Structure formats: C-alpha cells, structure tokens
Amino acid sequence: MSRILGTVPSHPDLRRAFGLRAAGVYYALALLLVVLAMVSTIMGRPNYLSVLNLTNIVYQSSSVAIMGVAMTVVLITGNFDLSVASVAALAAVTHISTIDALGFVPALGLALAVSAAVGLLNGVMVQLVGINAFIVTLGTLTAVRGLVLIASDGRSLMVHNPGSLSAMTAFESGRLGPIPYPVLYMAALTLIVWFVLNFTVPGRRIYAVGGNPEAARLSGINVRAYKLSAFVLSSVAAGFAGVLFGCRFGAINPTALQGEELTVIAAAILGGTSLFGGAGSVIKTLAGALLLFTLTNGFNILNLGANYQGLIEGTVLVVAAAIYTVGGKARIRRPPVATARAALTKEAT
Amino acid sequence: MDTSSSTAALLELAGLAKTFPNGTLALRGVDLTVEAGTVHGLLGANGAGKSTLIKILSGALEATSGEITWRGERVRWQRPSEPKAAGIATLYQHIPLVPTLSVLENVFLAETTGWRRTRQLEARLQRLLHSIGYDIEMHVPVGDLAIGQRQMVAILQALASQARLIIMDEPTASLATAERAIVYRTIKHLAHEEGAAVILVSHFLDEIVALTDEVTVLRDGAVVLHAATKDLDEGKIAAAIVGRAVEAVVREQRPSQQNTDVILEVNRLSSPGKLAPCSFALHAGEVLGIAGFLGSGRSELLHAIFGADAEAHGEVRVQGRKIARSPAAAVRSGIGLVPEDRMTQGLVPDFPLWLNATLPYLESIAWRRVLISHRREIELARQAINRLHIQAAGVDVPVRDLSGGNAQKVSIAKWLSETIKVLLLDEPTAGVDIGAKAEILRHIRHRAAAGGGVIMVSSEYEELLAVCDRILVLRAGAIVAEREIDETNEQELILLAGGTVASGPPCSDMADTIVTGPPEGLRATSAACERATRAPQA
Numbered sequence: 001m002s003r004i005l006g007t008v009p010s011h012p013d014l015r016r017a018f019g020l021r022a023a024g025v026y027y028a029l030a031l032l033l034v035v036l037a038m039v040s041t042i043m044g045r046p047n048y049l050s051v052l053n054l055t056n057i058v059y060q061s062s063s064v065a066i067m068g069v070a071m072t073v074v075l076i077t078g079n080f081d082l083s084v085a086s087v088a089a090l091a092a093v094t095h096i097s098t099i100d101a102l103g104f105v106p107a108l109g110l111a112l113a114v115s116a117a118v119g120l121l122n123g124v125m126v127q128l129v130g131i132n133a134f135i136v137t138l139g140t141l142t143a144v145r146g147l148v149l150i151a152s153d154g155r156s157l158m159v160h161n162p163g164s165l166s167a168m169t170a171f172e173s174g175r176l177g178p179i180p181y182p183v184l185y186m187a188a189l190t191l192i193v194w195f196v197l198n199f200t201v202p203g204r205r206i207y208a209v210g211g212n213p214e215a216a217r218l219s220g221i222n223v224r225a226y227k228l229s230a231f232v233l234s235s236v237a238a239g240f241a242g243v244l245f246g247c248r249f250g251a252i253n254p255t256a257l258q259g260e261e262l263t264v265i266a267a268a269i270l271g272g273t274s275l276f277g278g279a280g281s282v283i284k285t286l287a288g289a290l291l292l293f294t295l296t297n298g299f300n301i302l303n304l305g306a307n308y309q310g311l312i313e314g315t316v317l318v319v320a321a322a323i324y325t326v327g328g329k330a331r332i333r334r335p336p337v338a339t340a341r342a343a344l345t346k347e348a349t
Numbered sequence: 350m351d352t353s354s355s356t357a358a359l360l361e362l363a364g365l366a367k368t369f370p371n372g373t374l375a376l377r378g379v380d381l382t383v384e385a386g387t388v389h390g391l392l393g394a395n396g397a398g399k400s401t402l403i404k405i406l407s408g409a410l411e412a413t414s415g416e417i418t419w420r421g422e423r424v425r426w427q428r429p430s431e432p433k434a435a436g437i438a439t440l441y442q443h444i445p446l447v448p449t450l451s452v453l454e455n456v457f458l459a460e461t462t463g464w465r466r467t468r469q470l471e472a473r474l475q476r477l478l479h480s481i482g483y484d485i486e487m488h489v490p491v492g493d494l495a496i497g498q499r500q501m502v503a504i505l506q507a508l509a510s511q512a513r514l515i516i517m518d519e520p521t522a523s524l525a526t527a528e529r530a531i532v533y534r535t536i537k538h539l540a541h542e543e544g545a546a547v548i549l550v551s552h553f554l555d556e557i558v559a560l561t562d563e564v565t566v567l568r569d570g571a572v573v574l575h576a577a578t579k580d581l582d583e584g585k586i587a588a589a590i591v592g593r594a595v596e597a598v599v600r601e602q603r604p605s606q607q608n609t610d611v612i613l614e615v616n617r618l619s620s621p622g623k624l625a626p627c628s629f630a631l632h633a634g635e636v637l638g639i640a641g642f643l644g645s646g647r648s649e650l651l652h653a654i655f656g657a658d659a660e661a662h663g664e665v666r667v668q669g670r671k672i673a674r675s676p677a678a679a680v681r682s683g684i685g686l687v688p689e690d691r692m693t694q695g696l697v698p699d700f701p702l703w704l705n706a707t708l709p710y711l712e713s714i715a716w717r718r719v720l721i722s723h724r725r726e727i728e729l730a731r732q733a734i735n736r737l738h739i740q741a742a743g744v745d746v747p748v749r750d751l752s753g754g755n756a757q758k759v760s761i762a763k764w765l766s767e768t769i770k771v772l773l774l775d776e777p778t779a780g781v782d783i784g785a786k787a788e789i790l791r792h793i794r795h796r797a798a799a800g801g802g803v804i805m806v807s808s809e810y811e812e813l814l815a816v817c818d819r820i821l822v823l824r825a826g827a828i829v830a831e832r833e834i835d836e837t838n839e840q841e842l843i844l845l846a847g848g849t850v851a852s853g854p855p856c857s858d859m860a861d862t863i864v865t866g867p868p869e870g871l872r873a874t875s876a877a878c879e880r881a882t883r884a885p886q887a
Contacts, residue, residue: 200719201711208708211697218657218688218695219709219763220680278699 024323025271025287028316032291036298045301053297055178061293062182063088063241064260065286068267069190070230070237072285073197075268077230078210078277079126082137083118085260086144087235088242091115092252093148095243096157104167108243115239116232118144123228141261149254158251165250172247182244186286189237193282206230210277266313267292270320291316358418359385359546360406360437360514365415367401367570375401377570378415383514388540388547390561390578394590394809398570399550403516406548407439408432420513433459438507439516446502448492455491456505477508480543481535497528504535515539516548519643521556529556536560552642553847554583566590587840591811609633610668612802613684613771615654618663623649625827626663631771631802636793638813639806640842641823647806648689650823651773654804655679655686667771680709685764687757689775689806695760698749702741703730705748705759710766733762738788754785761789772796774805778812790816810842822846 033049040048047053067084074081095111102110118140125136159165174181197203208216209226217223246252270288273280292313299309360383367376376398383389393399404410405417408429417424419435426432432439446455456477457470474487483501485494491502500520507515517536521529537560539545551557557564557578564581566574566589574589613631618624624646631637641647653661656674665672667682676686688694696705707726712718714725730744737758741751748756757777764772774793778786793803793816807813813820820837822830822845830845 199721199723201715201721202719204704204708204711204721208697208700208704211700212693214694215697216708217676218655218686220677221708222675222677278697 022272024320025284025291028270028320029287029291029294032294032298036294036302040301043302048298048301051178053301055180055183057290057293057297058183058186059180060297061289062180062186063244064263064267064293065186065289066189066241066244067234067238067260067264068271068285068289069186069193069282070234071264072268072271072273072280072282073193073206074230074234075273075275076197076206076210076277076280077227078213079133079227079230080137080275081122081231081234082134082261082265083122083140083144084234084238084241084264085257086141086148087115087118087238088245088257088260089148089252089254090118090144090151091239091242092246092256093151093157093254096159096246096252097151099159099164099168100161104164104171111243112236112239115235115242119232119235120228122235123231126231127224127228145258152252152254154254156251156253168247168250172244185240185244190282190286197282202226207278210279212278263292266317269317272320272324358382359420361416361418363416363418365402365405365412365417367398367405367410368413375570376405376412379567379570379572381565381572381575383546383548385513385546386540386544387562388536388549388560390557390564391548391550391567392552392557392564392586392590393567397567397590399567400518401570402567403439403518403548403550406432406437406516433510436511436513437516438510438512438514439518440500440503440507440520441518446491446499446506449490451488451490452485452494452502452505453487455502456509458506459510473509474505477505481508481538483531483535495528497524497531500524500528501531501535504532508539512545514546514548516550518550519552520549521551521553533560554586554844555847557586558583583844584840587843590843591839609635612668613654613804614664614666614669616664616666618650618653618661618665620649620653620658620661623658623826624653624661627828629821629828629831631804633770633800633802634797635819636797636803636805636817638817638820639804639823640810640813640820640846641806642808642847645823645846646826647823648775649826651686651688651775651804651806655684655773657686680769683768683770685709685769685772687760687764687772687774687777689779691753691756691760692749695763696748696756699747701745701747702734702739702751702759703727703744706730706733706762706765709763710768713766713768729765730762733759733765736765737762737792754781754789757781757789758785761792769801771802771804774803776806776808778807778809786812810839813842814839 037048040046067088071081071084091111091114094114095107098110099107101107122133122136122140125131126133159168172182176184195203197206205216205221206226208219208221209223213223242257245257267289268280268285269275270291271281271284271286273285295313295316296309298304299306299312360381362379362381364378364380365376366374366378368374379398379402381389381402391399391402401410405412405426408426408431411425411427417426419432419437424431424435426435447458450458453467453470453474456474460470471487478484485498485501485505491499494502504515504520520532524532533556536547536549540547540562549557549561558581561578564574564576564578564586565572566586568590574586609632611630612633612635615630616628617626618628619626627650629637639647639650649658652658653663654665655676656665656672656679657676659674661674665674665679667684670682672678672682672684679686692698697708703726707714707729711721714729715721727744733739734741734744739751739755739758739762741755748759751759757780761772761774761777772793777789777793781789790812793805797803797818805813805817814834814837818834820832820834820842821828822832822842824846832841
C-alpha cells in the first residue's frame with residue numbers, strides 16, 4: 001500500500017516498502033549528499049554538510065517544492081499543469097504592482113485570487129470543455145506570460161515604498177531560529193497536503209479519481225470537481241511561490257521563472273509520481289526537488305562549471321523514470337495461474 | 350440451397366476439441382461442414398464455445414485435437430495470418446478499423462505493395478460496391494461514420510481480401526433496421542452470387558431463419574443440433590440453445606409482493622437514441638431481472654437509473670423521494686451500481702482490495718465525514734472478504750491480481766453498506782467461475798431477503814429465472830414485456846428478447862412502454878412466440 005499512499009504499511013512487506021521503486025529517491029538523495037561531502041573534503045573545500053549549506057539547499061528548493069507539491073496533486077488526478085511558472089510570474093507582478101496601494105496582505109490576497117482564476121480557467125477548459133490538459137496549460141503558459149509582459153510593459157517592476165519593502169523582506173527573509181520562512185511555508189504546505197492525501201476522505205478520492213475516473217464516477221464521486229480543484233490548488237501554490245520570488249528581490253522581471261515549470265514537473269517525476277494518475281507522494285516530490293537543487297548546489301560548490309549541469313540533471317531524470325518503470329513492470333507481472341485464468345474467462349465465452 | 354450436389358466442402362471440422370491449460374473443456378469434439386455458396390448459422394448460449402470455435406478458425410487459438418480440412422487439404426493454423434492468407438476473413442463484434450484513415454485506405458489496409466495506387470484502388474472499390482449494391486463515400490475518415498457504415502467497411506475489407514469464407518460474429522447487434530437490411534443483402538449476395546460461404550453468429554433467431562441455409566447449435570462445447578434451416582423454426586432452435594429443462598433451483602420463501610412497499614420508482618426515464626421512456630417499480634425484497642441482448646439498452650437503463658447518463662431524463666424515486674440525476678446523488682439516496690466491466694468501470698485495478706471495497710461510502714467510516722480510520726477500513730475489507738467469500742492473499746492485494754470471480758465480488762463488496770437499499774447489477778456473473786457465480790447469486794437473494802431491492806441484468810436467462818421474482822424484457826431500448834417468474838421460461842425469454850421481431854425500430858419513434866408492478870402489465874407476446882413456447886423440446 002505504501003506505493004500508493006504514504007501511510008504506514010499495514011502489511012509486513014518491508015522489501016517492497018524499502019525497494020528501489022518505493023524509496024529510490026531517498027537513496028539517491030542520500031547517496032548524492034555523501035558523494036558531494038566526500039568530494040568536497042578531498043578537494044579541500046568547506047564542509048559540504050554544514051548546517052549553513054544544507055539550509056541553503058532547502059531554502060533554494062522551497063519555491064519549486066511548493067509548486068511541486070501542488071503539481072503532484074494535479075498529476076495524481078491524472079492531469080498535467082504546464083502553466084505554473086507563468087502563473088507565478090503573474091502573481092508576483094500583481095503583488096508588486098498593487099502592494100503600495102493596497103498594503104501587503106490585501107495585495108497577496110489579490111495575487112492569489114488572480115492565480116486561482118487562472119487555475120479555474122485551466123480546470124474548466126480541461127474538465128468541462130474537454131480539451132487535453134497538456135494543450136490547455138501550454139496555452140495558458142504562453143498567454144499568461146503574455147499577460148505578464150503587458151502588465152509590466154516589458155520592464156522590471158520595482159517596489160520603492162520603504163514600508164512595502166520591509167513587509168516583503170519580513171515575509172521572505174525572516175527566520176525562525178535557523179530556518180528561513182520560505183522553508184516553513186514549504187513544510188506547512190507539504191504537511192497539510194500529505195495529511196489530506198493520506199488520512200482524509202477527499203484524499204482517498206483524489207487517488208481514485210486518477211486511478212480510474214470511470215470507476216470513481218460510478219462510485220458516486222464528483223470526478224470533475226476533484227480534478228478541477230487540483231488545478232486551482234496548483235495555480236494558487238504557484239502564485240504563492242511567485243509572490244515569495246518577488247519579495248526576495250523586491251522586484252520582478254517579466255521573464256522571471258521562465259522554464260521553471262519543467263523543474264517542478266521533474267521534481268514530481270523524480271519522486272515517482274505517475275503521469276497516468278492514481279499514484280504519487282508529496283514527500284517524495286519534496287525529496288525530488290531537494291535532489292535537483294543538491295545537484296545544482298554541488299556543481300556550484302565544486303566549481304564543476306554550469307555547462308555540465310543540464311546534461312547531468314537530464315540523465316538523472318531519465319534514469320529515475322527508467323527505474324520506476326522497470327520496477328513497476330516487475331510488480332505488475334502476474335502469477336501464471338491468474339494470467340491463464342484471466343485469459344480463459346475472456347475466451348471461454 | 351442445394352448443398353447435396355457439392356463435391357467437396359469448403360471447410361470441414363472433425364472432432365475439434367479445445368482444452369484450456371487449467372482443464373476447462375471449451376470444445377468437446379465439434380464436427381462442422383461448411384459448403385461454398387451457403388450461409389451457415391452458428392448459435393449457442395454464452396459459454397457454449399462459439400467464440401472459441403471462431404478463434405480457432407481465425408488462427409487466434411490452436412485446437413487441442415481434431416482436424417481442420419480447408420478446400421480438401423488438412424491444415425494446422427498457428428497464427429491469424431495463416432487462415433487470412435488461405436481465404437478466411439473474420440468480422441468481430443468490435444470492428445478493428447483505423448478511425449483516422451479513410452474508407453478506401455481501411456478497405457485495402459492489408460494490401461502490401463509499397464506504392465499507393467489510389468486510382469486503381471478506387472476503381473476496385475467501386476467495382477466491389479457495385480457488385481453488392483452499396484454506396485459509401487470513399488474518402489471520409491472511418492471515425493466519422495455511423496456504426497452500421499463501419500460494419501460495412503469491415504465487410505468490404507473482407508471482400509477485398511477475396512475471402513472464400515467470412516465469419517461474422519453478431520454483425521447486426523449494434524445496427525439500426527436500415528443498416529441491418531444492407532448487411533442481410535450483402536450476406537445473401539456473398540453466398541448466392543459470389544459463391545463464398547458465410548458463418549453467421551447471431552442471437553436474433555429471425556435473422557438466422559431468414560438468412561441461413563444450415564444451422565448448427567452448440568451447447569457446452571458440443572454440437573446439439575445440426576439441420577437444414579428449412580426443417581427448423583425459431584422455437585426448435587431456441588429449445589436446442591436452452592437444451593435441458595431449466596434445472597430446478599431451490600428457491601427461498603419469497604415475501605408476498607402485494608404487501609411490501611415500493612422501494613424504487615422509475616417514471617418515464619429515457620435517453621435519446623438509447624432508451625425509450627421506461628416506467629416501472631421495484632418493491633422491497635424483490636429481485637427484478639432485465640432480459641435482453643447486447644445493444645438492447647439494458648446497461649443504458651441501469652446507467653440512466655443511477656444518474657450516470659448525463660443525457661437521460663425522467664424521474665427516479667427512492668422510497669418516494671425524487672433523486673437528482675447524478676451518481677453522487679444516487680449513492681447518497683441508497684442506490685449502488687455494479688457495472689458490466691469490472692476492471693474499467695467498477696474497480697481501480699492498481700489499488701488494493703481494501704481501498705476499492707470502501708470507495709463509495711468512505712464518509713460513513715470517517716470521523717466527522719473527513720478523517721478516515723484506517724483500522725476501520727481494513728476491518729470492513731476483512732468483513733467483505735468473509736461475507737462474500739473472496740479468495741485473496743490479504744486485504745492489500747491489488748484487485749488487478751485477483752481472478753475474475755473474486756474481482757467481481759470486490760466490485761459487489763463496494764455496496765455492502767447498509768445505506769445501500771437498491772443494488773443495480775449489470776451482468777454480475779460474466780466471466781466468473783461456477784463457484785463464485787453461485788455465491789454471487791446467493792448474495793443477491795440475501796439482499797432481497799433483508800428487505801433490499803435488486804435489479805439485475807443478465808444474458809444468461811437460466812440465471813435470471815433462478816434468482817429473480819419478476820423479469821422485464823428489453824429490446825431496442827424499450828421494455829417489450831413483463832413476466833412474473835412463475836409464468837415464463839427460458840425459451841420464451843429468448844423469443845421475446847430477440848426472436849420474433851429482431852429489428853425493432855429505434856427508440857425515437859417508439860410508443861411509450863409503461864409497465865407497472867402488478868402482473869396485468871403490458872404483454873407483447875405474439876402468437877408466434879406462444880406457439881414456440883409450447884413447441885416440444887429438441
């Protein structure tokens with residue numbers, strides 16, 4: 001069961017629970033950290049596993065992780081959302097351009113509302129009109145970015161009001177002890193989504209809706225509402241990440257975060273989320289995001305040159321997907337008796 | 350048709366037998382002779398071995414023993430390409446055409462020359478169309494065609510391959526009257542003018558009587574009737590399909606219906622193109638059977654009641670209260686549906702048993718309807734395993750790994766909750782072994798005995814007769830007859846469902862059919878089927 005939901009296995013199938021397919025992303029993350037620590041020691045660089053550096057990695061990955069957690073929910077429901085980075089930029093632009101007039105919190109609310117509207121649009125186009133999610137969100141990816149350019153007139157937007165700036169700094173750069181606020185936001189969202197997915201009725205239904213929409217519908221579940229809500233969640237999370245981004249610099253460039261949606265989806269895939277729906281874990285997505293940013297961070301610290309980064313990241317992604325796919329096939333292989341029986345029931349009619 | 354003068358038969362089967370690896374005998378030595386220029390009807394109930402026989406003839410299965418002689422030569426086909434090359438074309442119920450390609454491209458899909466010679470192929474198709482007196486736009490994608498036209502494209506494909514024997518598996522099951530007429534004409538043309546042979550599998554007895562020259566009936570993997578069609582009538586064929594008198598089934602004491610309340614009321618429920626307005630009532634403690642062939646609207650009726658058909662309209666009342674038209678509302682008011690295809694409609698195959706078993710009523714086992722108690726879930730799954738005797742390695746087994754019968758039981762276990770008062774079952778015993786079948790049927794009686802209502806669709810009329818209190822017969826999307834269980838038999842049901850008038854008009858121009866609880870409902874029995882009912886058993 002641990003494969004589908006992150007709950008404590010109710011069945012002592014520990015080999016499966018700790019197998020490559022189920023826990024591979026944690027092994028990969030641990031292995032990467034050990035290797036980087038050793039290499040940095042050998043090369044006489046500062047301690048890689050220092051609290052400062054580790055905190056830095058988590059901090060850097062927080063906004064991708066926030067979007068990734070919501071993306072995981074969309075993927076579990078059997079859909080796809082390419083528009084997150086554009087929505088994040090739109091939210092940042094909305095926030096920055098209204099903060100002086102409205103104040104920090106109302107501007108944040110407005111930014112999230114705008115994001116939610118885009119998510120609603122995505123959901124309606126996909127679930128009610130019936131267009132493929134890939135096409136719809138490819139459209140909103142482009143169109144929303146266009147909206148960002150129009151709203152910003154193609155220039156960077158900056159916040160000048162010192163009151164607004166300090167509110168933004170407090171929101172983004174504050175720390176609770178050693179932990180930066182964005183990490184707390186990420187942890188809170190991940191925990192809430194993890195809890196909902198694993199212990200509540202809507203969580204179960206989200207999995208069922210992606211696992212077999214027709215069976216879910218005929219079980220009395222409102223499939224459309226669940227799938228649509230996932231889009232709204234994804235957009236709102238993206239909007240929040242975008243506001244964080246804007247707060248970090250007190251400014252937003254209209255091309256900011258371009259291409260970030262692919263990193264977000266990569267994090268979910270590294271975490272073993274199925275693109276066919278019905279399976280996925282937000283904790284593993286979080287690990288996937290950390291894995292990606294550990295790689296980036298390692299390249300920087302070891303001075304290996306940014307040119308290799310893309311090649312290595314891409315390879316890691318495909319290898320991870322291969323492990324999940326091959327592991328999945330091994331599981332699906334049925335015992336010979338059951339197969340013969342299934343074949344027979346079909347043929348004997 | 351003059352078959353005696355032919356010198357050698359086109360196809361001869363002698364002692365053809367098929368045993369499946371698990372020991373099931375699907376065919377026990379079938380002899381069959383098909384002459385060129387004839388139409389041969391092949392009939393039998395579900396599981397009689399028709400499909401297995403067709404699969405052997407089309408090369409999809411290999412016979413365990415027996416001989417196949419094709420045009421005087423003994424053959425042993427191991428893959429589908431071999432009989433195809435030899436001149437046998439098989440038309441399956443689900444037509445494998447490429448929807449994005451044009452009619453022309455589909456008809457000549459098997460042509461293997463490297464160059465496209467559109468002009469030449471167009472001329473060939475034109476000749477073909479002319480010879481059977483049919484017309485179709487050649488360059489339209491097949492996906493845009495109506496189902497009947499697609500069937501014709503499949504037939505044209507078979508003709509283009511110059512097949513000498515064409516096997517048609519229920520070619521008219523999903524067709525409207527006009528389209529059927531074309532298929533009939535084509536079959537006659539093929540046999541009587543082109544000199545090809547046709548093996549026609551059909552449930553519609555009038556079709557068989559009108560079209561075929563010879564009839565072979567299979568039962569339990571053996572030939573029980575083989576005769577020239579002119580010596581037969583529908584009643585004799587139906588009797589042969591049924592065979593033995595329906596075995597006496599131990600019936601439980603049934604509560605008298607007059608005293609019990611109406612639990613489900615259906616008023617003028619219809620769906621455009623699928624279902625004519627239907628009205629009937631279901632009583633508490635009653636099992637209502639729906640008899641009808643594939644395409645008669647039986648699944649559509651259940652889906653409409655359950656609110657799963659968005660286009661359906663009409664009124665459904667549970668215990669007097671009208672329910673909204675959505676599956677969620679139906680479940681809330683106590684209706685459950687066990688759909689026809691358990692793996693694509695009933696279950697989430699990759700999910701474990703426990704998750705599937707509790708899916709529809711999660712709220713009722715959750716604290717404040719939100720927070721799930723995992724222990725309670727597991728407990729309920731264990732209870733379901735015990736109550737329905739599900740054989741599974743544990744509650745964690747993905748239902749994909751269960752056998753057909755056990756998966757079906759999980760699909761039923763979804764509705765074990767006491768809140769479900771009316772259960773709709775669509776072919777609950779299809780593809781299920783005998784043991785599981787008996788248990789499922791017993792469970793259905795138990796539900797009724799406990800005061801619930803059950804509506805059950807089945808192609809196996811014997812089963813309906815064993816379990817139900819009352820049977821509605823559906824044909825072409827309308828209720829055509831209602832029978833109390835004591836006043837009908839399997840033969841009559843076969844005749845009502847498909848015998849006397851195989852090609853009913855589509856629902857749109859059909860008069861409303863209103864059937865109510867008491868036995869004095871509508872009677873659509875024709876004199877012909879009365880006669881047939883009394884015909885002696887074969």
